[in-house]
Amino acid sequence: MSKFAITSALGLGAASAGGFGAYHFYSKSDDKSLRAKLISEKYAPLEAENKDHKTHWTTSLEKYKTKHTDSKQWNESQLKNLCNDLFKKEDIKTDDYNEARKYCVVPRSILERLKDLDFATLDTGEGKETTKWTQLSEGYKKGGTSFKKLNNLENTGITGSNGDTLRGKCDEVLKKDHWDDNYDALLDSSKVWCTEQGFKSLPPQ
Numbered sequence: 001m002s003k004f005a006i007t008s009a010l011g012l013g014a015a016s017a018g019g020f021g022a023y024h025f026y027s028k029s030d031d032k033s034l035r036a037k038l039i040s041e042k043y044a045p046l047e048a049e050n051k052d053h054k055t056h057w058t059t060s061l062e063k064y065k066t067k068h069t070d071s072k073q074w075n076e077s078q079l080k081n082l083c084n085d086l087f088k089k090e091d092i093k094t095d096d097y098n099e100a101r102k103y104c105v106v107p108r109s110i111l112e113r114l115k116d117l118d119f120a121t122l123d124t125g126e127g128k129e130t131t132k133w134t135q136l137s138e139g140y141k142k143g144g145t146s147f148k149k150l151n152n153l154e155n156t157g158i159t160g161s162n163g164d165t166l167r168g169k170c171d172e173v174l175k176k177d178h179w180d181d182n183y184d185a186l187l188d189s190s191k192v193w194c195t196e197q198g199f200k201s202l203p204p205q
Contacts, residue, residue, distance in 0.1 A: 034092050037092065038087075043101065046080075057079065057080065059107070060079060061075070063103065063179055082103075110176045111174040121196075122170070122196060136199055136202065140158055141155050142155070150166070150173060150190065173186050174190065
């Protein structure tokens with residue numbers, strides 16, 4: 001397998017903004033709503049009456065108003081109504097999906113989302129799993145046409161021989177929250193460079 005056939009091997013983008021051609025095949029259930037799709041992708045839709053979601057609604061509303069300047073006067077009930085309408089949709093448009101996935105689900109950091117998707121992240125502690133970090137770093141330095149850059153780390157930016165540069169960048173990226181503008185790209189690249197699955201997808205050395 002070529003070095004960056006890793007991307008397809010890990011199914012990158014399956015939970016991100018791309019690949020919307022098969023909306024009606026995501027579940028064996030008869031429920032084809034956007035809400036059911038989100039659940040099938042291991043998102044937790046926000047619930048209007050769930051007290052545990054109160055803080056999430058408050059944050060989502062503030063983020064929504066910041067992004068949508070024409071909705072500066074919105075209140076929480078209006079956002080809940082929007083999410084409820086989106087959840088019911090069966091003819092799912094990309095914009096609707098992205099809107100619901102951003103503002104109508106329990107927010108998850110990159111680390112939490114990877115765990116939700118059953119990815120095992122490598123230990124970013126100093127001196128931990130050095131062999132794996134070193135081998136991943138060697139792969140990172142090779143770049144390539146399908147290269148998935150991890151945040152702002154260029155493939156030429158890998159220094160040293162013990163994987164510390166990549167380890168440190170993964171530690172930084174895994175802490176990024178749901179509201180980061182580059183969330184989807186960070187999630188995709190972290191699957192390749194910060195996880196056990198990414199390590200196992202490296203070609204034999």
